[in-house]
Amino acid sequence: MMHYSNWKAAHDGVTGWFSDMSAGIVDAFLDYQDQKGIPGDLMEIGVAHGRSASLINLHARTREHFIAVDCNAPLLEEAAALLRGQGTGQVIVHGCDSQALPAEDFRQGCVRFMHIDGDHGRGALLNDLTIADQVVGPEGLLVLDDFLAPQYLAATAGVFEWLTLHPKRFEMxxxxxxxxxxxxxEAARDYLFFIRDQLPAQLRARGTTDFTFWRMAEPEDWRGFGVAGRQWNRDFVGLREDVNEPERPAAERFAIF
Incomplete structure (x- = not known):
């Protein structure tokens, strides 16, 4: 069920830096998980005022939890009240720095969707990714904030460093x-097909049209997509595509493998 419109109407005024594009993509991925029946809790490190958390929490099903982590106690209290007022799943709060999270509080693979928007330092990202590796389930999705943002290059460095040190744990x-x-x-293939075949239509359904997806590498080098503002009025641009030619059907567009 698409929650984006209800979230925009009720929570768009919540303070934060969660763009319409990111909200549309997150909501579409959560809808995909809902449709597939992927089990697990939802989690965010760095909840702040609850802008992104309020959208993610709308997807909590019966008996699922939203795990909210933030070291700022007043902000966490404010966000927790917002999330509990939505009346979805149970909200569990951890008012601490993520490096102090007790490991015994989390079951292996208990989370299906995790958003990390906490301390943006390299060391903090290394720690938060280690937590994610413990809690994110086999079909889960991990979202990292401010990736490639020039203001927080240490966080980006931490991501690539962790992925290099822990090969085959996550794929971007x-x-x-x-x-x-x-x-x-093991789940990346399904998410890649979803991006290729469904995500553009899902974004349009949420009123978002300023996008082009890029695939500028061979599958054996890098299977993932990039997304930026719209160019050449195309949904996708590939390594060997002529942007002056008509865009090919989705089924013919990219070899995922």
């Missing part, structure tokens, strides 16, 4: 608009 399926989207390698 999409990056753009200051977010990176990572899946477990």
């Amino acid at each position: 399926v999409l990056a753009g608009h200051n977010k990176a989207y990572l899946a477990r390698p």
Whole structure:
């Protein structure tokens, strides 16, 4: 069920830096998980005022939890009240720095969707990714904030460093608009097909049209997509495509493997 419109109407005024494009992509991925029946809780490190958390939490099903982590106690209290007022799943709060999260509080693979928007330092990202590796399930999705943002290059360095040190734990399926989207390698194929075959239509259904997806590498080098502002009035641009020619049908567009 698409929650984007209800979220815009009720929570667009919540303070934060969660763009319409990122909100549309996150909502579409969560809808995809809902339709597939992927189980698990929802989690965010760095909740702040609850702008992004309020959208993610709308997808909580019966008996699922939203796990909210933030070291700023007044902000966390404010965000928790907002999330509990939505009347969806149970909200569990951890008022601490993510490096102090007790590991015993989390079951292995208990989370299906995790958003990391906490301390943007390299060391913090290394720690938060280690937590994600413990909690994100086999079909789960991990979203990293401010990826490739010039203001927070240490965070970007931390992401690539962790992925290099822990090969085959996560695969980046999409990056753009200051977010990176990572899946477990065994689930990446399905997410890549979703991006290729469904995500453009899902974004349009949410009123978002300023996008072009890029695939500028061979599958054996890099399977993921990039997304940026619209160019050449095309949904996709590939390594060997002539942008002056008509865009090919989705089924013929890219070899995922």
